[in-house]
Amino acid sequence: MSHAKQGRVFSGMQPSGEAHLGNYLGALRQWVELQETHECFFCVVDEHAITGEYSPSDLPGRVFDLAVSFLAVGLDPARSTIFVQSDVSEHVVLAWLFNAVAPVGELERMTQYKDKSTNLESIPVGLLNYPVLQTADILLYRADLVPVGEDQLQHLELSREIARRWNARFGEYFPEPQPVISRAGRILGLDGNAKMSKSLGNTVGILAEPEEIWERVRTAVTDPQRVRRTDPGRPEVCNVYSLHKFFTPPEELPDIAAQCRGATRGCVDCKRILSDHIAEHFAPIRERARDLKADPNQVREILDAGAEKARAEARETLEEVRERMGMRWRDLPILST
Numbered sequence: 001m002s003h004a005k006q007g008r009v010f011s012g013m014q015p016s017g018e019a020h021l022g023n024y025l026g027a028l029r030q031w032v033e034l035q036e037t038h039e040c041f042f043c044v045v046d047e048h049a050i051t052g053e054y055s056p057s058d059l060p061g062r063v064f065d066l067a068v069s070f071l072a073v074g075l076d077p078a079r080s081t082i083f084v085q086s087d088v089s090e091h092v093v094l095a096w097l098f099n100a101v102a103p104v105g106e107l108e109r110m111t112q113y114k115d116k117s118t119n120l121e122s123i124p125v126g127l128l129n130y131p132v133l134q135t136a137d138i139l140l141y142r143a144d145l146v147p148v149g150e151d152q153l154q155h156l157e158l159s160r161e162i163a164r165r166w167n168a169r170f171g172e173y174f175p176e177p178q179p180v181i182s183r184a185g186r187i188l189g190l191d192g193n194a195k196m197s198k199s200l201g202n203t204v205g206i207l208a209e210p211e212e213i214w215e216r217v218r219t220a221v222t223d224p225q226r227v228r229r230t231d232p233g234r235p236e237v238c239n240v241y242s243l244h245k246f247f248t249p250p251e252e253l254p255d256i257a258a259q260c261r262g263a264t265r266g267c268v269d270c271k272r273i274l275s276d277h278i279a280e281h282f283a284p285i286r287e288r289a290r291d292l293k294a295d296p297n298q299v300r301e302i303l304d305a306g307a308e309k310a311r312a313e314a315r316e317t318l319e320e321v322r323e324r325m326g327m328r329w330r331d332l333p334i335l336s337t
């Protein structure tokens with residue numbers, strides 16, 4: 001690859017359709033910056049999606065919509081390798097090979113696993129194995145940096161553990177991948193407490209039209225103590241204010257906070273301002289998404305080219321891994337012709 005920059009980056013996102021503000025502030029925005037300085041691989045991880053509830057007939061559309069979001073926010077196929085996980089079958093192969101060293105006890109201790117497996121009558125092995133596939137995603141490209149949200153730190157710790165165990169058993173080869181955590185922290189959902197997440201229905205999509213953004217933002221929970229229009233509010237605990245900090249020009253923030261504290265502006269008006277700024281921020285991104293959706297073949301070609309580049313790297317890694325794990329039986333001298 002042309003730019004051996006400051007190291008290799010890999011990150012993935014599950015295909016739950018169009019990205020939302022949490023994905024954008026917590027991950028995508030940073031991915032776009034990293035491609036300036038690092039050699040980057042960005043992946044729609046559809047093989048992770050099958051470990052939870054999903055509909056096979058919806059999955060292709062969700063993959064496509066997330067790929068459109070990737071490209072619309074500015075991930076650039078000229079600078080990054082952008083692809084779909086299932087197009088590069090080496091991911092599942094390496095995950096299986098890592099099963100030789102991945103510790104069950106630690107997999108069972110993952111909070112995401114515990115959250116997702118409670119209340120299930122029958123737990124699919126894939127749910128337990130999820131972080132092994134995630135480790136394979138990263139190490140297949142020997143990536144040393146992984147930009148993710150805080151919720152993924154535990155998985156990454158396990159990835160390092162798997163890398164260490166594999167290296168100890170088969171010889172030093174894989175880097176121990178380090179997280180790069182976004183400055184944004186965890187973005188709250190519109191309902192104010194849980195994390196913004198598609199499955200909780202508390203998101204604002206980054207490609208939503210202005211009216212739709214308003215429809216969503218209008219329902220946002222604000223300072224719970226500000227019951228009446230005349231009650232003074234507390235911007236420091238208000239969900240809406242926390243979003244203002246990302247989308248409203250910094251010079252307007254002191255006024256917004258003061259008008260909340262002094263109850264001189266109501267929550268609805270305050271949300272309107274936020275909604276307008278969100279709509280404005282994403283206007284060029286919506287525009288690019290419209291063009292991409294009008295030309296789906298262009299998206300397909302980008303993902304195909306990405307998969308091809310990814311595959312070349314992946315094959316090289318797997319070749320080395322197979323060699324070290326003793327899977328080159330044809331090299332036995334008695335078999336050579």
Ligand code: AMP
Pocket residue numbers: 012013014016022023024025026027147148149150151152185186187188189195196197
């Ligand atoms: P997911 O949609 O859960 O696959 O998450 C994809 C990426 O977006 C991960 O790096 C997450 O950590 C990040 N992310 C998702 N939701 C949020 C949120 N509410 N706040 C911050 N980051 C998030």
Ligand code: TRP
Pocket residue numbers: 010011012013014045048133134135137138146147148152155
């Ligand atoms: N588990 C990650 C999430 O839910 C998605 C993911 C899969 C990932 N493979 C990855 C993230 C590899 C970083 C690197 O957000």
